[in-house]
Amino acid sequence: MTFQDLVLGLERYWAARGCVIAQPYDLEVGAGTMHPATFLRALGPEPWRVAYVQPSRRPADGRYGQNPNRLYQHHQYQVILKPSPDDVQDAYLRSLRALGIELRDHDLRFLEDDWADQTLGASGVGWQVFLDGQEISQFTYFQQAGGLELPAIPVELTYGLERIAQFVLRKDNVFDLEWAPGITYGEIRREDEFEHSTFAFETADVDMLRHTFAAAEAEAGRLLDAGLTVPAYEHVLRCSHTFNLLDARGAVGVAERASLMARCRVLARRCAEQYLKHREELGWPLLRGRPDAA
């Protein structure tokens, strides 16, 4: 099995279970949760099923391509099922079997793990899924997003692709994974890791980042006023990533840290409220013809 086999296996599995196969969001995000296909679609009563890979950037986790387990950018496979179906745990377990993991030969645990994201005002309840002692997924029933209670609870399955691949293939070093036949993860990603880490820790222009944050924040507010929710949300994502870069650069003081996160949260909440209002005005389009789904 190669790294891309893992992705392809999950794509096929979830497509067959009625998920829209979406594409990675084309902005820098820290987690698959921030993709509008999760954050915005989680809101309101409309049913929604989606799956996608999301390259996720965590500037502070960068290690110049030197650490066998830590990356500036890793990959999550994200599945959202809303409302959460009754058999979601079984569906998840079958996805592991579809990847060739014979569960009877392993030890599988659902270990309590609740989740909260300060900048998005989102929180959920669920588990870390452990396979033979290795955390391979996060399994979360959202309870809130954008600070709003959710009428239809989405369940979010997040597969840590590098971790699963390393574990299944017993690769101590992520860069030794075979991405595709004949070419390794390291050959594709290591140089980028080095450059991104250097940028985040050493080279990033703090003044430019501060201006970027302020400009994106202002633009998000302006776009919200103009009723353009998704473009506004994209600027919130820019704020969030810029904040992460400032943080990795060591440029964020203690008091400032909380305040920057709060500023992101306020905007995220406005986006959530406005998105809901807009969907309601449209008559919750995805509810049509599905009276049972509400």
Next chain:
Amino acid sequence: MPRRPGPAAGRRRSPRAGARLVFEIGTEELPPQAAWDGARQLAEQAPRALESARIAVRRVTSFSTPRRLVLIADDVQPRQRDLVREVRGPAVRVAYDAHGRPTAAAEGFARGQGVPVSALERRVTPQGEYVYAVRREPGAAAAEVLRTLLPELAAGLTFPKAMRWGTGTVRFARPVRWLVALLGSRVIACEFAGVAAGRRTYGHRILHPAAVPVPRAGSYEAVLKRSFVLLDPEERRRRVADAARKAAGEIGGRVVLDADLLDETVQLVEWPEAFVGRFADEFLALPREVLITVMQHHQKYFAVEDAGGALLPAFVGVRNGDRRGLAIVREGNEWVLRARLADGRFFFEEDRKRRLADRVQGLQDLVFLDRLGTMADKTVRLERLAGVLARLLHLAPSQSDLLRRAAHLSKADLITQVVRELPELQGVMGGIYARLDGEPAAVADAIREQYLPRGAVLPSTPTGAYLALADKADTLLSALAAGMAPSGSQDPYGLRRAAAGIVAIILRRGMRLSLADLARGAGAAAGPDGARVLEEWQSALRQRLRAMLIDEGISYDTVDAALDAGADDLVDAAARARALWEFRRTAAFAGVYTAFDRAARILPDGAPGPVREDLCAAPAERALLQSLRDAQTDAQAWAALGDPTAGDGTAPGADELARRYRAALERLAALAAPVDRFFEDVLVMDPDEGVRQNRLALLAGVVALVRPIADLSRVVVGEGKAAAPS
């Protein structure tokens, strides 16, 4: 219906034996604490619910696994007890006329109660003879009543963190996926959380994924066992412990069965099996605490020791399943642990490249609590508090230096990589690094002990106790100053726990100090809010002391009497409460209490002047004056007892104090007879102003002698026998 032959066919059931009830709430994987709590709540609430529903049962038990909360009741009687309601109507003489015929009053009453007038019964009561309407409502079938009772029981379970799922509105610890409700072999048709009850349960998630029918309640546990689920947590606990011992034995080691991890593990597995895994010897160079934390907290493994108690390079893992694939499971877990320990070693070695002392500066980037500044700010405050404690406790300069050094370094481990990865090792790592840096042992120990008490474990070294006290005092004072006092059940900053820690440390070590002086020394009593902060600080600690003394078995009013006489020196206040509690259960107490009570009651507000011997004409006055003078000779000594700042720091400890207060109370008993005689022989409210004031002054002298020990007006007569509710 033809009876199926079987082992039970020949047995006759006694006519009173009822059916077994099984109610299983099937869920997704519960947090271990929720599994324990849910079962406990079922066991507590079900008997009450059944009783108030008038359903007799012999025995109620409850069980839990990661995927189910289960109630089992034995000998459930098939019907509710009948309900008999009796309503008193008019008096017989009003209800019947002279001929014994019912009057309009009787007719109206019977109609109102829905019974024929002929059915009214006569009863003799203490108020006379009355007619009664008696209505018997025959009990319904238990199965019928359970249809509403069981869902209510499920809905009544509460969890610290509940959730919703799907589009439902019910909140539960985790989603509810199936219900089994069986009375004997009959399904109780009911519904909870959108799930209809039936007889289908589920076995082990992997070993027996298909649904399994339960033919009758009596076979429920056996059905589960055949489906690879051990219902009883205690059976799983035995199985885990046995398998773990056996696995460790395979490599000649002894498994360390940490009690908390065992409790947790029991609720992570339905069908336990254990295996032993190994890691490379070289990782044994890591501190034991790091190895244990990685294994126990993060990987849920039990550590393995040799006969001498040294860690072996091995662990015992518990698997939820049978032995199939056990080698793969072992190999996977070893792989994961190796990566974790390699990380741990990397972090440890990185941390060792800089001394703890060189990290203190970096604490300015770490927030302590909202609005309470950074850890650098906290460090500065702790150093100041160390100085205050050294002064108040008259510490020797060498000890004071150790404390100040420990305070300075106390938070530096928070920015080490090991603590960032393993936050539960805060303090512990600081202690290890301090020792490796060559800091004095007392400093390293104090850093390690600063977060105690944890459970019943208190700091074992003096410097550790001082630092732990300073840490909590700072947390509480800073939070109160910022207006973050706990309210109701909300205590997000752990301030009550901090207060309890302060009281426990001070009492355990018999530290004689004034809480007000400590707060003033910390600078908390200054500023516009100073008076409020001081008041809240004293009140928070007084409440904890009060609760602790009541927990010891001292009656609440005894505690209040002692604390009302002062609670600024906790050791002194506790000694007075304990002495008074002992004294209260002797015969002499009544005399002292009566003397104090009579004197205190008659005294007006405001202090009368001094006693004038020349105005003491009556023998009873002179006798009382003499007793007062005798007692006052002791009084100077008693006053010094309560003053920790007197002398050179050799103030008596808790036991000595309690002994002396007890002796003082016994000597006060000598006042009882003269006070009695005084009230009998003289009239306090003499018409002569001078005489009256002098007599009041004598009584004020009595009160003044007792009050420094306890305000006996708080004593509730009749409460002295046992500890009463707080």
